[in-house]
Amino acid sequence: MRDLIITNSSRLEFSMRVMDVLALEIAGGLAGLIHFQAPLSETAPIHTVLLHVCSALAFLLFPQLELYGSWRGRSLADMFIRLAASWALVLLVGLFFSFLIHHVGHVSRMWMFYWYAIGVTMLAVYRIGVYYGLRYLRTKGLNNKRVLLVGYGSTGQEMHRRALQQEWTGYDVKAIYAEGEDAAKIEDPSIARVNSLQEIHDYVVRNHIHEIWITLPLMASPRLQEVRYLLRNTLVDIRWVPDILGLQMLSNKMGNFLGLPVVDLNQPVSSGVNGIIKDIFDKAFAIVALVLLAPLFLVLAILIKLSSPGPVFFKQPRLGLNGRQFNVYKFRSMKVHQEAGNVTQATRNDPRVTPIGAFIRRTSLDELPQFINVLLGDMSVVGPRPHALQHNEMYKDLLETYMLRHRVKPGITGWAQIHGYRGETDTVDKMAKRVQFDLHYIQNWSLWMDMRIILWTAFKGWTGNNAY
Incomplete structure (x- = not known):
């Protein structure tokens, strides 16, 4: 009894193929009633011909398109995408057939659309019934x-x-x-x-x-x-x-390369089409932010110039996407000084920090010019914060996955920052925690996640007591 469905899987597949044909025949008839308000037999003959030809094609082609394999342990969404694409392919073949017999001009495109929509819905609905029916049997110890x-x-x-x-x-x-x-x-x-x-x-x-x-x-x-x-x-x-x-890497996504299966170990989620979407969002957001913040920029520029002599902006080299070097912009918060080789992080009550500098550092206003970096394509609105080059050299050998954070553009704000990991990183443990949050962001990126981080930053600011 436990193996009844498994041993009869070929019969189940054949039954589903017959069910698909019946569903598509009914869907075509319903589409005719909706669009023509009459049975297909009363419309141009090509519609009836297409109804039977496409249903027969589905019977023959659907198995080749892997619509009847076992879906246990696999995504139901993937099944629906494959189903919708397969049915669209069958209709395209049917449309090409009508072109070959010189009747394509008599085919109603709206009827084809209704047939496609109703057909894919009916195929999906009864598959859901089969899918969850088999799931229920498995929870009872059957069909395992x-x-x-x-x-x-x-x-x-x-x-x-x-x-x-x-x-x-x-x-x-x-x-x-x-x-x-x-x-x-x-x-x-x-x-x-x-x-x-x-x-x-x-x-x-x-x-x-x-x-x-x-x-x-x-x-x-x-x-x-x-x-x-x-x-x-x-x-x-x-x-x-x-x-x-x-393997502590960014991803384990399977793909095809030169005809062979490969596993991408450090390909971030925000690459490909996702990367284009993120880039468009970044540019649009940066333009709006710079326009709205222009008056604040002017006020801060005046206060910085009054607080101590020197430029309004502070510029420092950092590593960006895939290790490419760029200059990050900030409002200057310290007195102009020279450092011999090493970059010394700001500490509590640092004498180098100006009065206005202490305020803009505590409130993160010093980071706002980085919207210019976003427009230039060096940075993203959300991403791992860029560190000084000396810190990269130090931590890349101390933390195994440290450099993976450079597989995406650095950000103005990030997942680590809204969780309190910002400011001074004077111990390896602090940096390890920040990198852990950065890698979590890279591995789980979504546009909605970016929106959440931006909203959190806007309404609550960057949390943490070690920003000075």
Whole structure:
């Protein structure tokens, strides 16, 4: 009974293919009633021809477009995108067919639009029913897949944890092969232990295992080769889950490069199309900010000039996107002085800080000229704060992931700053905490996250008592 659906998966797929055809036929008829206010049989014959041709094409093409594979453990949103794209492709082929038979001029585009919308809705709705129906059965112990884990390091443990927590996916870890210290981490007494790689094949056959998940670390390449050879005759699904949890990088996104699968380890989320969106937002925000803040800039410029001799703006080299050097602009908050080689951070009651400088530093008004840097493309409104070059040289060897923060543009404000990590970083621990928040921002970036940080900065300012 537990394997009833699994053993009849081909019949389930065929039933769904028939259901798709029926849904598309009904959707086409409903589209005709909505647009023509009459059955399709009373409209131009090409509509009826297209109805049956496209429905037949869906029956033939949908399996090739992977619409009937197992979606357990995969994103429902991805399924809907694939479904919408597949149905659009079928309609385009149908439209091309009508062009070939010289009837494309008689096809109602509005009817095609209604057919597409109703069709994709009907296909999605009944799939949701099937999806959640199968999920319910899995929570009751039906339609589950028995899994054998090979390797129980950080990735193996994480896969096991997710299989237990997300029981609706229907994966039941029955046995684990692990060596040395990893074997001692298996705490569940109900989990069978496979003692050697040579025993895996026999265990899989004897216990009707459906899938093998290989989670050996990358350093165990010889073992991976041995596993591949020993499982060459094992006729079940074998998944290799690369042990990338131990790699402290920005991302683990799979992609395709030169026709081969690759894993991007340090590609930030805010790249590609997301980067274009973020850049447009930055430029627009900077223009508005500079226009609105112009009167304040004038007042601060006058006060700075009156407080001590020297320029209004302070300019200092910093590292930007991918380590490119640029000059960051600030309102000058200190008396003009020379430093021999090393940059000394401001400390409490620093005699170099002018009276107006103490105020603008405490309120972060000294950072406002960096909107000019944003317009120049050197900085973003939100991002990791740029540090002095000497600090980069110091911390890049002390903190393993320090330089990853330069994979995005530095920002005027950031995730670390609104959580209180700003100002003086006189210890490695303080800098490590700031970098931790910076990497969290880079790994989890979204436009909404930027908006939250900007709003927090605008209404509450940068928190923390170590800004002087």
